[in-house]
Amino acid sequence: MHVPTMANLMAEGKSPDILFWVGCSGSFDDRAKKITKALVKILNHCKVNFAVLGSEESCTGDPAKRAGNEFTFQVQAHMNIQVLNSYQVKKIVTACPHCFNTLKNEYPELGGNYIVVHHTQLIQDLILSGRLALEGNETFKGKKITFHDPCYLGRANDVYEAPRSLIEKLDAELVEMKRCKANGLCCGAGGAQMFKEAEKGKKEINLERTDDALETKASIIATGCPFCNTMMTDGIKHAEKESEIKVWDIAELIANAADL
Amino acid sequence: MLEIFIFCILLVTGFGWFAFNVYKVCHNIRLGRDEMRSNQTSKRWRTMILVAFGQKKMFSKPLVALLHLSLYVAFVITQIELIEIIADGITGEHRIFQASLGNFYVFIISFIELLSLLAFVGTIAFLARRNMLKLPRFTMDELKGWPMKDANLILIMEIVLILCIFTMNGADEAMQSESYGFLISSFLGASVFQGMDYNTLHVLENIGWWGHFIMVLTFMNYLPYSKHFHIFLAFPNTYFSNLEKKGKFKNMKSVTTEVKLMLDPSGDSQDGVEVETPPKRFGAKDVVDLTWKNLLDAYTCTECGRCTSSCPANITGKKLSPRKIMMDTRDRLVEIGELKRKHGKDYDDGKSLLGNYISEEEIWACTSCNACVQECPVNIDPLSIIIDLRRYLVMEESKMPNELAGMLTNIDNNGAPWQFSPSDRLNWANEN
Numbered sequence: 001m002h003v004p005t006m007a008n009l010m011a012e013g014k015s016p017d018i019l020f021w022v023g024c025s026g027s028f029d030d031r032a033k034k035i036t037k038a039l040v041k042i043l044n045h046c047k048v049n050f051a052v053l054g055s056e057e058s059c060t061g062d063p064a065k066r067a068g069n070e071f072t073f074q075v076q077a078h079m080n081i082q083v084l085n086s087y088q089v090k091k092i093v094t095a096c097p098h099c100f101n102t103l104k105n106e107y108p109e110l111g112g113n114y115i116v117v118h119h120t121q122l123i124q125d126l127i128l129s130g131r132l133a134l135e136g137n138e139t140f141k142g143k144k145i146t147f148h149d150p151c152y153l154g155r156a157n158d159v160y161e162a163p164r165s166l167i168e169k170l171d172a173e174l175v176e177m178k179r180c181k182a183n184g185l186c187c188g189a190g191g192a193q194m195f196k197e198a199e200k201g202k203k204e205i206n207l208e209r210t211d212d213a214l215e216t217k218a219s220i221i222a223t224g225c226p227f228c229n230t231m232m233t234d235g236i237k238h239a240e241k242e243s244e245i246k247v248w249d250i251a252e253l254i255a256n257a258a259d260l
Numbered sequence: 261m262l263e264i265f266i267f268c269i270l271l272v273t274g275f276g277w278f279a280f281n282v283y284k285v286c287h288n289i290r291l292g293r294d295e296m297r298s299n300q301t302s303k304r305w306r307t308m309i310l311v312a313f314g315q316k317k318m319f320s321k322p323l324v325a326l327l328h329l330s331l332y333v334a335f336v337i338t339q340i341e342l343i344e345i346i347a348d349g350i351t352g353e354h355r356i357f358q359a360s361l362g363n364f365y366v367f368i369i370s371f372i373e374l375l376s377l378l379a380f381v382g383t384i385a386f387l388a389r390r391n392m393l394k395l396p397r398f399t400m401d402e403l404k405g406w407p408m409k410d411a412n413l414i415l416i417m418e419i420v421l422i423l424c425i426f427t428m429n430g431a432d433e434a435m436q437s438e439s440y441g442f443l444i445s446s447f448l449g450a451s452v453f454q455g456m457d458y459n460t461l462h463v464l465e466n467i468g469w470w471g472h473f474i475m476v477l478t479f480m481n482y483l484p485y486s487k488h489f490h491i492f493l494a495f496p497n498t499y500f501s502n503l504e505k506k507g508k509f510k511n512m513k514s515v516t517t518e519v520k521l522m523l524d525p526s527g528d529s530q531d532g533v534e535v536e537t538p539p540k541r542f543g544a545k546d547v548v549d550l551t552w553k554n555l556l557d558a559y560t561c562t563e564c565g566r567c568t569s570s571c572p573a574n575i576t577g578k579k580l581s582p583r584k585i586m587m588d589t590r591d592r593l594v595e596i597g598e599l600k601r602k603h604g605k606d607y608d609d610g611k612s613l614l615g616n617y618i619s620e621e622e623i624w625a626c627t628s629c630n631a632c633v634q635e636c637p638v639n640i641d642p643l644s645i646i647i648d649l650r651r652y653l654v655m656e657e658s659k660m661p662n663e664l665a666g667m668l669t670n671i672d673n674n675g676a677p678w679q680f681s682p683s684d685r686l687n688w689a690n691e692n
C-alpha cells in the first residue's frame with residue numbers, strides 16, 4: 001500500500017497538498033485500521049497528493065482534555081504543533097471526529113492554524129469535483145442504511161450533511177433513527193468514556209443506541225468515527241444481530257462501492 | 261387619601277425589596293471568574309432575539325411552545341395594565357388613560373383580556389401536565405420537595421392574577437350604564453356579574469384591582485428565589501451565549517504558560533503568549549471557581565429537564581443529571597453568597613459544590629456529548645461545569661477512575677491512550 005510519509009517527501013524536496021492525520025485509533029485499533037486503509041485507497045485512487053506523519057504523529061490530547069487533564073493535553077498539542085508547523089502543514093484530513101474537533105477548534109489558540117476537514121467532507125469534495133466516480137455502482141443499491149451521528153462531528157461541529165450526501169451517492173436508502181442529527185444519541189464513547197467502565201446504571205449507552213439503529217430495520221449502520229464504530233459493533237454483537245446488520249465507516253462503504 | 265398612602269408604601273417596599281434581591285443575585289454572580297463574552301455584538305443580539313424573544317428552541321415541541329409563548333406574551337402585555345394601575349394608585353383616579361385614549365384604550369384592554377384567556381388555558385394545561393401526566397422529567401428525584409412546589413406555586417399565582425384581572429374588569433363593566441366594550445369582560449359583566457348590587461360590585465372591583473397589584477408585587481419578589489427568574493434572565497443569558505463551536509473546550513491559559521515554560525525553559529517561544537499567573541486552583545471545586553457565565557446559567561435554569569431527558573448517561577440510569585448540576589450550582593451559590601456577605605469575602609464554610617452537592621460519580625458519567633447544551637431552551641451549558649469539576653479532581657487531587665489514570669500515563673509515555681510504541685504507528689500500512 002502506497003503511504004508516503006512527511007519525512008520521506010521532505011527528503012525528496014516535495015510537500016503534499018494535504019496531511020492525513022491517522023489518529024491513535026486509526027493507527028493501532030484493528031477495526032479502525034481497516035477504515036484507515038479504506039481512506040488511503042480512496043486517496044490513492046483519486047491521486048490525492050497526501051502524506052502521513054507516521055511515527056512522528058502523537059495523540060492530539062483529546063481524551064486527556066475531556067478527562068480533565070489539561071496539562072497532558074497541552075503538552076501533546078504543543079509537541080504536535082511543533083511537528084506540523086515544521087512541515088508547514090496547511091490542510092489536514094482525518095477520519096476521527098475527535099482529532100478533527102481538537103485540531104480544528106482547540107489547536108489554533110495554541111499556535112496551530114490549519115484547514116481541517118473530516119474524511120466525509122473530503123470524499124464529498126472528491127465526488128463533486130469529478131475525481132471520484134460512483135456512477136453505475138450497484139453494491140448498495142436500494143439497501144437500507146442508517147447513519148449514526150458522531151457527537152464530535154454533528155452537535156460539536158455542525159457537520160450533518162456531508163456523510164448523508166455520501167450515503168445518497170451510494171444509491172442506497174437513507175433511513176434516519178428516531179434520534180438523529182442535532183438530537184442524535186451519543187454512542188457512549190466520548191468524553192474519555194471509551195477508556196473506562198461506565199458508572200452504575202440500568203443499561204449501557206451503546207445498547208440504547210443500538211436499539212435505535214435496530215428499530216430502523218436498516219441492514220447497515222454507517223458511522224464516521226472509529227469509536228462510534230467500536231461501540232455500535234459491540235452493541236450489535238450483544239444483541240446477537242450480526243447477521244442482520246453490519247457496521248461500516250462511510251469510507252469503507254465508498255471504497256467498496258468504487259471497487260477499490 | 262389613606263388608600264393612596266397604603267398604595268405608595270406597598271409600591272416602594274415591593275420595588276425596593278426586589279432591587280435588594282437583584283443586588284444580591286448580581287453580587288453572587290460576580291463571585292465567579294472572568295470570562296470574555298462581550299465580542300461579536302450583532303451575533304449576540306441575533307441569538308438573544310431568536311432564542312429568548314422568539315423562543316426558537318422551544319419549537320421542537322410546537323404545542324407546548326405555543327402555550328408557553330401565549331403565557332409569556334400575556335405576562336408581558338398585561339404589564340401595560342400595571343402602568344395604569346400604578347398611575348391610578350398614585351393619583352387616586354379611576355382608569356386614568358381611558359378618556360384620552362378612547363377607542364385605542366378599549367383595544368388594548370381587549371387585547372390584554374384575550375391574551376389572559378389564552379394564558380389561563382395554558383396555565384391549566386401546564387398544571388395538569390405537571391401533576392397528572394407524570395412525565396419522567398417532572399418526577400425525578402431532584403424535583404422532589406421545593407422545586408415541585410415552586411413550579412406549581414408560580415402557575416397558581418398566574419391563575420390568581422388572571423382571575424383578578426377579570427374580576428376587576430367584569431365588575432367594572434357591570435357598574436357602567438354603558439359598556440366599555442372590553443372584549444371578554446363586557447360579556448362577563450352582562451352574565452356573571454349581572455344583577456349584583458352596586459356595593460358588591462364596587463367591593464369586587466376593588467378586590468380585583470388590589471389583588472392584581474399585590475399579586476404582581478408578590479410575583480416579582482418571588483422571582484429571585486424561584487426557577488421562574490428565567491423570564492428576565494433568559495435575555496442576558498442568551499446574549500452572553502457561547503458563540504464558538506460546541507466541541508471547542510476552553511484552553512486554560514494558566515496551563516499554557518506552565519507548559520511553555522516546561523518545554524522551552526529558555527523562554528524562546530514565550531513571545532506572543534499571554535503569561536497568566538497561576539489561579540488559586542486548577543479547575544473548579546466550588547462555585548467561586550466557575551465563571552460568572554456558569555453562575556448566570558445557574559440562576560437562569562428553569563428546571564425544565566429538557567437537558568436531562570436528552571442525556572445519554574441519565575437515559576441509561578446513571579446518577580448524572582445535567583439539570584441537577586445547574587440546580588446544585590445555584591443552591592450552593594445562594595448559600596455561599598449569603599455567608600460571604602455576612603462574614604466577608606474570604607469566608608470559607610468548609611463546604612464545596614464538588615463533594616457536598618455534586619458527587620464524583622455524577623461527573624465521571626458524562627460523555628461530553630453536548631446533548632444537554634443543544635437541548636437547553638435558554639442556552640445553558642452544564643457540560644462546561646462538569647469539565648471544570650473534572651479538571652479540579654484530576655489536576656489538583658489526582659483523583660480519577662483507575663482506567664483513566666492508565667490512559668493518561670500512556671499518553672504521557674508513548675503518545676497514545678493505549679500501550680503502543682510510536683514507532684509502530686505506521687504498521688497498518690504493511691498489514692493485510
Ligand code: SF4
Nearest residue numbers: 571626627629630632
Ligand atoms: S454532555 Fe454530559 S451531561 Fe450533557 S447530555 Fe451529554 S453526557 Fe449528559
Ligand code: SF4
Nearest residue numbers: 561562564565567636
Ligand atoms: S439547563 Fe436548560 S434544559 Fe436543563 S433544566 Fe435548566 S433550563 Fe431546562
